[in-house]
Amino acid sequence: MIGPLLPMLAVSASPFDSDDYFFEVKWDGVRALAAVKGHQWHLWGRKLADYDGRYPELDVLRRLPSGTVVDGELVIFNNGRPDLNAILRRHQQVHPARIRHGSLHTPVHYVLFDLLYHQGRSLLQEPFVRRRAVLAEVLAELNVPQLVLSEGTANCGRDFFKRVVAIGLEGVMAKLQSGRYLPGQRSAVWKKIKPAQILPFVIIGYTSSRDGLHSLLVAHAHRGALRYVGQITSGFSNLLRTELARRLALKRQPRPVVACPRHACWVEPELYCRVRFLQWTPRGHLRGASFAGLIEDRA
Numbered sequence: 001m002i003g004p005l006l007p008m009l010a011v012s013a014s015p016f017d018s019d020d021y022f023f024e025v026k027w028d029g030v031r032a033l034a035a036v037k038g039h040q041w042h043l044w045g046r047k048l049a050d051y052d053g054r055y056p057e058l059d060v061l062r063r064l065p066s067g068t069v070v071d072g073e074l075v076i077f078n079n080g081r082p083d084l085n086a087i088l089r090r091h092q093q094v095h096p097a098r099i100r101h102g103s104l105h106t107p108v109h110y111v112l113f114d115l116l117y118h119q120g121r122s123l124l125q126e127p128f129v130r131r132r133a134v135l136a137e138v139l140a141e142l143n144v145p146q147l148v149l150s151e152g153t154a155n156c157g158r159d160f161f162k163r164v165v166a167i168g169l170e171g172v173m174a175k176l177q178s179g180r181y182l183p184g185q186r187s188a189v190w191k192k193i194k195p196a197q198i199l200p201f202v203i204i205g206y207t208s209s210r211d212g213l214h215s216l217l218v219a220h221a222h223r224g225a226l227r228y229v230g231q232i233t234s235g236f237s238n239l240l241r242t243e244l245a246r247r248l249a250l251k252r253q254p255r256p257v258v259a260c261p262r263h264a265c266w267v268e269p270e271l272y273c274r275v276r277f278l279q280w281t282p283r284g285h286l287r288g289a290s291f292a293g294l295i296e297d298r299a
Contacts, residue, residue, distance in 0.1 A: 002035045002069055002117055004044045006184030010173060013191035015161040020178070022128065023160045024152035026171040026192060027111050028082040029075035030091050034061055034110070035117070036068045054091065057103040058110055060144045067120030070135070071181075072112035072150070081168055085282055112139065113150035113173070116181055128189075129177040157193075165195045170278075196276050198292050201229065203248065203271045204257055205264035211238060212245035216291065217264050218275060219257070222284070228260040229284060232275060235291030244294075247271065 032051055034043045041061040043051040055074065064070070076086040090102045115123055115135035123131050139149050153160050154177070161172045171194035179189035201218035204226075208214055216232040236244070251267040272295040278288030 002037065002067070002120075004035070004042070004048050005033060005069065005116060006048065007031055007033055007046055007071060008114075008182050008184070008190060009186035010190035010192040011186060011188050013174065013188075013193050015158045015172070015193055016174070017155070017157045018174075019155060020176060021157060021174040021191075022132070022152055022154050022177050023157045024113055024150045024173045024175065025164055025169055026173045026194070027073040027075050027150065028084045028170040029073040029087050029108075029111070031072075032074050032110070033069065033071050033116075034058075036061055036064045036066060038066050054093070054099060055103065055108055056099065057107045057146060060146050061110075063142055063144060064138065064147075065119050067117055068115070068138075069117035070112050071114040071116060072110050074108045075111050076106055076108055082170070107146070109146055109148050111148045111150050114181060124181045124183070127178045127180070128175050131181065161193055171195060194278055194288070196278060196288075198274050198276045200272050200295055201275050202226065202269045203267060203273060204228065204269050205260065205262070205266045206245070206248050207231075207262075207264050208245060209241075212241040212243075213248070214241075215264075216244070216273065217256075217260060217262055218273065218286075219269065226258045226269065227284065228256075228258050228262075230275075230277075230286035230289050231262060232273075232286075232289050232291050234289075235276070240291075 031046050032043055034041060039062045045051055074087060075082045078086060086106055090106055093099050093102055112135060115131045117123060118134055136149055139147055157174060164172055174191040174193060176189045201220050203216050204219045205217035206213055218230055218232060219226045220229045248267050251270060253266050253268055256266045257269050274292040274295060276290050276292040277286040281287050
């Protein structure tokens with residue numbers, strides 16, 4: 001069996017057009033790589049975590065040519081769209097009976113977007129456009145519904161991004177067509193492009209670090225009442241961390257103004273900030289949130 005490889009990682013970017021890049025759907029699921037040797041297959045994640053046994057429906061992987069290593073995303077589709085919460089529930093199951101039940105009632109699709117080894121030969125140094133072409137040939141010949149080639153286009157990146165976001169998908173991956181696969185590296189050879197929202201939130205608490213501020217806890221008005229929506233840990237400069245810690249320390253109070261599961265220093269809800277985030281979770285919390293600036297004048 002070919003040893004597990006760390007997955008290649010992408011940098012964040014804004015929508016763009018380029019003939020040098022191939023634009024794919026960014027699937028909302030669980031990243032996984034798989035290797036096949038003979039009739040054995042092995043599945044693993046971002047940090048080489050072993051996923052063997054979690055998805056028995058992927059036993060179809062053994063039908064790939066021996067010496068194959070692929071990269072892709074485990075996705076559960078609900079009415080044609082990826083259901084992130086469904087795949088996360090499946091992924092957390094460890095009891096054999098529940099795993100079997102999940103494989104029958106909420107089966108995963110393995111959406112493949114890269115081919116790293118083919119019939120025992122490394123394709124890591126081959127350009128992406130070549131790797132994808134060979135992957136497409138392999139999947140077309142195999143014709144297994146559980147193994148899906150990731151959708152994409154070789155042009156019109158901005159338009160493709162708009163169409164992807166309009167139908168509720170997570171975003172787009174832009175991949176340099178001439179780029180090599182770089183295991184374990186984060187590189188601009190791959191770029192992830194996600195939609196972002198920016199909304200105002202009130203600061204209800206904070207946590208400290210040696211540099212001053214570690215995180216902000218924020219709340220949002222919902223149906224006429226404030227509720228806790230998330231903890232913000234990114235988007236701060238060192239100078240801003242120090243300044244925010246100083247200002248918030250002057251507004252401390254003994255209890256939070258709304259129910260909050262975190263431990264923090266609580267403040268009067270007087271200071272507002274903008275928060276950039278990707279989406280709301282089903283429980284009404286922020287996903288992919290970062291600080292986007294203070295609002296000095298609430299009006």
